[in-house]
Amino acid sequence: MDEKVVESTGGRGVPQVLDVVVVGGGPAGLSGAVALARSLRSVVVVDAGRPRNAAADGAHNYLSRDGVPPRELLALGRRELAGYGGTVLDGEVVAASRLPGDGPERFEVVLADGRVLRSRALLVTAGARDELPDVPGLREQWGRGVVHCPYCHGWEVRGRAIAVLATSPLSFHQTLVWRQLSDDVTVVLHGAEPSPEQWEQFAARGVAVVDGPAAGLRVQDGALTGVRLAGGHVVPARALAVASRPVVRAGFLAGLGLQPVDVEVMGHVVGTALPAGPAGATDVPGLRVAGNVTDPVAQVGSSAAAGVTAGAALNADLIAEDTARAVAARRARDSSPAAVFAPRSEAAVAARVLGARAHGLRA
Structure with a gap:
């Protein structure tokens, strides 16, 4: 071989x-x-x-x-x-x-x-x-301070300051799921803008919204502590939700x-x-x-x-x-002259009939 x-x-x-x-x-x-x-x-x-x-x-x-x-x-x-x-x-x-x-x-x-x-x-x-948004530091914190799924990571960051990087309208829908896990949620606008209805929802649920874009992360002793904006301001955060x-x-x-x-x-x-x-x-x-x-x-x-x-x-x-191959092979055997014309003995036929009747079947 x-x-x-x-x-x-x-x-x-x-x-x-x-x-x-x-x-x-x-x-x-x-x-x-x-x-x-x-x-x-x-x-x-x-x-x-x-x-x-x-x-x-x-x-x-x-x-x-x-x-x-x-x-x-x-x-x-x-x-x-x-x-x-x-x-x-x-x-x-x-x-x-x-x-x-x-x-x-x-x-x-x-x-x-x-x-x-x-x-x-x-x-x-x-x-x-x-694939992640082009923000320095995201890849290094991926799976730790930077998370993507509230059902995968939500319990672990519950009650903490959570920032949501809003890269599309879908980010705003996910924001409300993160809000279920913490009273301290901030949306960082990074290429997307909430609709009037979403602005109202965020105001009603106490979700803060800040203009971005995000320019990087603040990390201390390997742990995320904030999101740095292009203007220099840092949004305090112990977790950053990012849609990959x-x-x-x-x-x-x-x-x-x-x-x-x-x-x-x-x-x-x-x-x-x-x-x-x-x-x-x-x-x-x-x-x-x-x-x-x-x-x-x-x-x-x-x-x-x-x-x-x-x-x-x-x-x-x-x-x-x-099964299809087995059926084809059986048909090939049964269609051969030996299979078609092979005579059955009278004893074999009688035994088949008696056996079928004993089980209530047709011979």
């Missing part, structure tokens, strides 16, 4: 095509892989080791695992997958293509180091990366004709995603997607659930394919 080709092997050491290659080893990918491995499918997960929430201290809203460090959660998932016979390869997928012919080999996946995987199906859960722009990692799918599309909310582009139907179905037969690669706002729990759903759907697809 070519050393660069990674394949599963049958019980007798005969190379065989993998059932599923999973691209991305986050909550969606590992959950989907576990569902497939529990269904006795041969599964390999390829993980580039860049979890979107790596900067966060803990993952939240995931029942029984609330607050678990992101990498610890993934390590637990890897161990679970290994227990069911699945494999994780550390590496990055750089290309995916469809193989010619009608055989079970449908996809070929190439890794950056030259390794090649062949499979019947693909589950893409490669996630997304967050999620951009999916999907360039390797170009060879399959699958391209990301813009995601719009209230007429504003908020990121990109791979279009998908129920259970992560795509326009490419045999390829399903789950997690942030198709739903940029999905949290850990919803990503994991989507991975299980897509994995189960792929298993059903493969079962249908296996």
